[in-house]
Amino acid sequence: xxxxxxxxxxxxxxxxxxxxxxxxxxxxxxxxxxxxxxxxxxxxxxxxxxxxxxxxxxxxxxxxxxxxxxxxxxxxxxxxxxxxxxxxxxxxxxxxxxxxxxxxxxxxxxxxxxxxxxxxxxxxxxxxxxxxxxxxxxxxxxxxxxxxxxxxxxxxxxxxxxxxxxxxxxxxxxxxxxxxxxxxxxxxxxxxxxxxxxxxxxxxxxxxxxxxxxxxxxxxxxxxxxxxxxxxxxxxxxxxxxxxxxxxxxxxxxxxxxxxxxxxxxxxxxxxxxxxxxxxxxxxxxxxxxxxxxxxxxxxxxxxxxxxxxxxxxxxxxxxxxxxxxxxxxxxxxxxxxxxxxxxxxxxxxxxxxxxxxxxxxxxxxxxxxxxxxxxxxxxxxxxxxxxxxxxxxxxxx
Ligand SMILES: *Cc1c(COP(=O)(O)O)cnc(C)c1O
Numbered sequence: 001x002x003x004x005x006x007x008x009x010x011x012x013x014x015x016x017x018x019x020x021x022x023x024x025x026x027x028x029x030x031x032x033x034x035x036x037x038x039x040x041x042x043x044x045x046x047x048x049x050x051x052x053x054x055x056x057x058x059x060x061x062x063x064x065x066x067x068x069x070x071x072x073x074x075x076x077x078x079x080x081x082x083x084x085x086x087x088x089x090x091x092x093x094x095x096x097x098x099x100x101x102x103x104x105x106x107x108x109x110x111x112x113x114x115x116x117x118x119x120x121x122x123x124x125x126x127x128x129x130x131x132x133x134x135x136x137x138x139x140x141x142x143x144x145x146x147x148x149x150x151x152x153x154x155x156x157x158x159x160x161x162x163x164x165x166x167x168x169x170x171x172x173x174x175x176x177x178x179x180x181x182x183x184x185x186x187x188x189x190x191x192x193x194x195x196x197x198x199x200x201x202x203x204x205x206x207x208x209x210x211x212x213x214x215x216x217x218x219x220x221x222x223x224x225x226x227x228x229x230x231x232x233x234x235x236x237x238x239x240x241x242x243x244x245x246x247x248x249x250x251x252x253x254x255x256x257x258x259x260x261x262x263x264x265x266x267x268x269x270x271x272x273x274x275x276x277x278x279x280x281x282x283x284x285x286x287x288x289x290x291x292x293x294x295x296x297x298x299x300x301x302x303x304x305x306x307x308x309x310x311x312x313x314x315x316x317x318x319x320x321x322x323x324x325x326x327x328x329x330x331x332x333x334x335x336x337x338x339x340x341x342x343x344x345x346x347x348x349x350x351x352x353x354x355x356x357x358x359x360x361x362x363x364x365x366x367x368x369x370x371x372x373x374x375x376x377x378x379x380x381x382x383x384x385x386x387x388x389x390x391x392x393x394x395x396x397x398x
Contacts, residue, residue: 009029009030009031009042009043009044009046010029010030010031010042010043010044011031011033011042011043011044012031012043013031013043014029014031028356028359030042030359031043032048035050035058035061035062035063036061036062036063037061037062037063037378037380038050038051038061038062038377038378038380038381038382038385039062040062040364046362047362048359048362048363048364049362049363049364049385049388049389049392050062050364050377050378051363051364051365051375051376051377051381051389052364052365052366052374052375052376052377053376053377053378054263055232055258055366055376056200056232056235056237056258056259056340056376057258057259057261057263058259058262058263058378059235059236059237059258059259059262059301059305059378059379059380060259060262060301060304060305060378060379060380061378061380061381062378064262064304064380066262066300066301066303066304067262067263067297067300067301069300070262070296070297070299070300071264071293071296071297073296074089074292074293074296074297075293077292078292079291079292079293080288080291080292080293081292082287083285083286083287083289083290087290087292087295088292089290089292089293089295089296089298089299090108090289090290090291090292090295092295092299093106093108093268093290093295093298093299093302094106094108094268094290096299096302096303097256097268097270097302098270100241100242100302100306101241101242101254101270102250102251102252102253102254102270102271102272103272103273103276104270104271104272104273104275104276105270105271105276105277106268106269106270106271107122107268107269107271107279107284107289108266108267108268108289108290108295109257109266109267109268109269109286109289109290110265110266110267110286110288110289110294111146111257111265111267112145112146112151112229112231112232112255112256112257112258112267113145113146113147113148113151113152114146114148114257114267114286114289115231115255115256115257115267115268115269116145116146116150116151116154116194116229116231116255116269117146117148117150117151118255118269118279118284119192119194119227119229119253119255119269120137120150120151120154120168120192120194121150121279121283121284122225122253122269122271122275122278122279123135123137123191123192123194123224123225123227123253123275124191125278125279125283126191126225126275126278127189127190127191127192127224129278130223132188132189132191133189134169134170134189135170135189135190135191136170136171136172136187136189136190136191137154137170137171137172137190137191137192137193137194138171138172138173138174138182138185138186138190138192138193138194138215139154139155139156139171139172139173139174139193139194139195140156140173140174140175140176140182140195140196140199140207140211141156141157141173141174141175141176142156142157142176142199142202142203142205143155143156143173143176143194143195143196143199143202143229144158144196144199144200144201144202145194145196145229149164149167149168150168152164152167153167153168153169153171154168154171154194156171156173157202159171170191172185176195176199176205176207176211177207177208177211178211179208179210179211179213179214180214182211182214182215182218183214183217183218186215186218186219186221186222186224187222188222190218190219190222190224191224191225192219192224192225192226192227192253193215193218193219193224193225193226193227194227194229195207195211195212195215195227195228195229196228196229196230196231196232196233197212197228197230197233197243197244197247198232198233198238198243198336198337198340200232200233200340200368200374201232201368202368202369203335203342203368203369203372203374204335204336204340204341204342204368204372204374205335205342206335206336206337209247209248212247212249213249215249216249219252225251225252225253225275226249226251226252226253227251227252227253227254227255228243228244228251228253228254228255229255230242230243230244230254230255230256231255231256231257231258231267232258232340232376233337233340234254234256234259235256235258235259235260235301235302235305236259236305236306236310236311236314236338236379237259237314237338237339237340237376237379238314238318238336238337238338238339238340239311239312239314239315239318239337239338239339240311241305241306241311242254243337246337250272251272252271252272252275253269253270253271253272253275254269254270254271255267255268255269255270256268256270259301259305260298260301260302261294261297261298261301262297262298262300262301263297264293264294264297264298265288265294266294266295266297266298305379310379310380313379313380314338314339314379315338316383317339317377317381317382317383317386318336318337318338318339318340318341320383320386320387321339321341321375321377321386321389321390322334322336322341324386324387324389324390325341325343325375325390325393327390328390328393328394328397329394329397329398330345330346330349330394330397330398331343331344331345331346331393331397332344332345332346332347339375339376339377339379339381340376341374341375341376342368342372342373342374342375343372343373343375343393344371344372345371345372345373345397349371349397350370350371351367351369351370351371351372351373352367352370354367354373354393354396354397355367355373357396358373358392358393358396361392361395361396362392363388363389363392363393363396365389365393373393375389377389
C-alpha cells in the first residue's frame, strides 16, 4: 500500500476517460484492474478492501466461481437470440424470481431504472382498467428510482432540475417518515405507492414499519398497487433474499437489478397475481432483456445468494460491522440492516473527505451526503475484513 490515488494507481484510463467519455460522473482518480473476493487492485498494484462492491452489484465479491462458471458455460453455448424466440435461462430466471418472492410473473430487463419503468407502465395500465383517467403515483422524499424519464420523474430531488423538464406528470412526493401524510396522499386516482424499503442513494434510511404499513393499507383501500423498489436492498443485502420478507408486508410489485446480474446488466419487475396479468403482448419489451448470458448468470447468482447459510452470514457480518462502527469515536449513529449500512459522522467531520482519505488508506466506501458513509461490502465479506474496515475508518476519522 504505497502509491497514492492519482499516482501509479490511476493508469491510462484517467486521461482517456477525460477526453472521450461524457463528463457525467465525478470519478476518483483510481483505475482498478483486478479483483478477488472483497479485494481490488489498481493499475499501480495497490490493494484495496472493497466495501462498496460496485454499489451493491458485486454482492458475491469479485471473481466468484458461480458467476465465472455461468459466463464461461453460457458464452460457449449461445449468447443472444432475441425475445422473438424461447430460451431456457430467461425462463428459468423468471421461475426462480417468482417462486422466491411474489409468485405471479416477471418481466426481465437490463437495469434498475428499466425495472421501475416496467412497474410504472404496469400500475398505470392497472389504474386505467380501474377507470382512473389520470393515474398518480405516490413516492417518498429522498427516493431514488433511476435516471430514465419515468423513473427520474419518480425521483423527487432529481426531478427538481429544470434542465431536463418537462418530467412525466402524476408523481406526488411525501415525507419518508410520516405515515399520516402518506395515507392522505393516496386517493381514488392513485395507481401505486412506490418506495424503497431502505433508501440507498439518499444515505441508507430505513423506512419505518408505520410508513410501510400505512402504504399497504392505503393501497388496499383504493385498489392501488404497492411497489417495492428492492434494486439496492434486495438480493440478500439485508440478510433475507428480499427486504420485504423482514417487514410483514408483501408488495404487489417488486423491482430488482444491481446484484441480480453478478456484474452483468440484469433487472426484473416481478408482479404478484393479478397484477402479473396486466401487461400483454406488445405492451412492453427490450431487445437485450432476458438475454441468455445475463440470465444464466442471474440464475447462478440467485441460487448462490438464496443459500440460507450465506444469508445468515450477512446478518452476522452486518451486526459485527454495525457494532464496530458504533464503537468508533466520530461515528454518531449507524443506520441500515444487514450489510446495507450508513454511518452518520459526528459534526465537524466531512464524509466525502473521510471517504477520500479511506481510499488513500485502501478502503473503498461511498459518501452519499456530507455526513454519511455508506458501506455495501460483498455479502461474502469475512469477519476479519469487517474488522479491518472498521480499523481503517477509525484511522481516517482520527
Ligand atoms: C441503483 C438504483 C436504481 C437504478 O438502477 P440502474 O441500474 O442504475 O438504472 C433504482 N432504484 C434504486 C433503489 C437503486 O439503488
